[in-house]
Amino acid sequence: MDYLVSITKVERTIEDAVIKSIQLVGGMESIVNKGDKIYLKPNFVAPRDSSTGVTTDFEIIRVVAEEVRRCGGTPILFETPAIEFEKERVYDVLGVYDFVHKHQILFLNDFEDLLKVPVPKGKVLKSIKIPRILQNAKIINLPKLKTHVSAKMTCGMKNLIGLLPDSEKRKVHIRGVHASIADICKVLHPVLTVVDAITCLEGDGPTYGDQVDLGLIVSGKDMASVDKICSQIISLPWEAVKYIRLYNADIKRGQLRVVGEALENINVRFKIPYKSAFYHMSTRITHILDVLFSRIFYQHFNQFLYSTGYIGTNPKIIKDKCNKCGDCLEACPVGGVLNIVTCEVNYNNCIRCLNCYSACGQQALIVKGVSRPER
Numbered sequence: 001m002d003y004l005v006s007i008t009k010v011e012r013t014i015e016d017a018v019i020k021s022i023q024l025v026g027g028m029e030s031i032v033n034k035g036d037k038i039y040l041k042p043n044f045v046a047p048r049d050s051s052t053g054v055t056t057d058f059e060i061i062r063v064v065a066e067e068v069r070r071c072g073g074t075p076i077l078f079e080t081p082a083i084e085f086e087k088e089r090v091y092d093v094l095g096v097y098d099f100v101h102k103h104q105i106l107f108l109n110d111f112e113d114l115l116k117v118p119v120p121k122g123k124v125l126k127s128i129k130i131p132r133i134l135q136n137a138k139i140i141n142l143p144k145l146k147t148h149v150s151a152k153m154t155c156g157m158k159n160l161i162g163l164l165p166d167s168e169k170r171k172v173h174i175r176g177v178h179a180s181i182a183d184i185c186k187v188l189h190p191v192l193t194v195v196d197a198i199t200c201l202e203g204d205g206p207t208y209g210d211q212v213d214l215g216l217i218v219s220g221k222d223m224a225s226v227d228k229i230c231s232q233i234i235s236l237p238w239e240a241v242k243y244i245r246l247y248n249a250d251i252k253r254g255q256l257r258v259v260g261e262a263l264e265n266i267n268v269r270f271k272i273p274y275k276s277a278f279y280h281m282s283t284r285i286t287h288i289l290d291v292l293f294s295r296i297f298y299q300h301f302n303q304f305l306y307s308t309g310y311i312g313t314n315p316k317i318i319k320d321k322c323n324k325c326g327d328c329l330e331a332c333p334v335g336g337v338l339n340i341v342t343c344e345v346n347y348n349n350c351i352r353c354l355n356c357y358s359a360c361g362q363q364a365l366i367v368k369g370v371s372r373p374e375r
């Protein structure tokens with residue numbers, strides 16, 4: 001195993017930086033053989049585009065897909081959002097279908113044919129169900145570097161959860177996030193990880209934190225090594241990220257080496273979120289209740305709670321501050337959600353993308369909820 005990690009600044013174009021970053025760890029030729037199917041796993045966790053720091057930049061996906069083709073492989077995009085978001089809405093808002101159509105990339109996101117795979121030395125998961133096509137598949141992991149309310153940080157290792165069906169995603173929250181991530185990483189082994197650390201997220205990630213412009217691409221063939229370096233980039237010692245620590249204890253590792261930008265020249269300190277034991281317990285309980293709820297009502301319990309408008313991250317219009325300019329209406333990808341006359345929000349239809357919040361220049365739109373951005 002190669003424990004080499006490259007850090008590359010985006011100076012001219014994202015394309016230049018991605019290509020250089022991959023070359024520094026051996027080049028795409030060292031991974032892709034003629035005729036290979038290569039599964040690209042970006043982060044499309046929520047309907048919030050890459051400029052918000054939440055999802056992977058399409059330009060990175062495009063460049064990696066072209067590099068795969070240059071080496072004779074076929075790129076296939078595979079990704080699903082978090083279970084509290086409606087899959088098709090997320091793809092629509094992000095523009096995934098337009099992107100794959102324009103660049104002729106096959107896109108998969110269904111879980112019809114699953115395979116139960118044993119987890120070697122699994123701590124909390126003795127087996128996991130994965131899409132059959134991913135068994136022994138070559139995966140290129142394209143995560144976003146962010147802080148995370150439950151896991152402290154999300155990068156390569158945590159990004160793999162998006163490859164699993166909802167039942168397994170739910171298990172991660174019920175059995176314990178850290179041990180589950182470490183277990184999943186014993187089954188799925190990306191051949192390359194290329195991190196979007198261009199616009200990142202600090203604070204209440206992975207969805208509602210605050211943007212940080214780092215302008216970096218971080219790459220490596222060993223996903224855990226990449227995560228260790230990324231945690232150091234955001235000034236979070238990797239030993240403080242329990243899932244990395246757990247995984248590291250199980251897998252014997254050699255010496256980590258960094259090429260490209262020197263770590264000591266990157267001087268950033270991300271706000272690491274802290275949530276109470278009550279918050280973590282509530283998250284666990286809602287996922288336990290979801291097992292039955294989703295079977296009876298064909299909707300996830302969290303989606304139902306958020307649609308009430310009383311729980312979860314939701315926008316709210318402050319009547320006294322609203323000048324009825326309509327900018328929020330223009331930014332909203334869903335019709336019939338905002339009413340700027342009555343200043344009401346129809347939480348049943350709101351997909352919680354917060355485009356309205358970003359568009360309002362009057363500070364008349366605020367965000368309610370335990371996880372939310374700081375303006």
Ligand code: SF4
Pocket residue numbers: 317321322323324325326327328329340359360361362363364365
């Ligand atoms: S953008 Fe802000 S000020 Fe303008 S209508 Fe919407 S809430 Fe009111």
Ligand code: SF4
Pocket residue numbers: 315331332333334337338345349350351352353354355356357
């Ligand atoms: S109201 Fe705001 S958060 Fe809800 S869908 Fe519209 S833009 Fe997104």
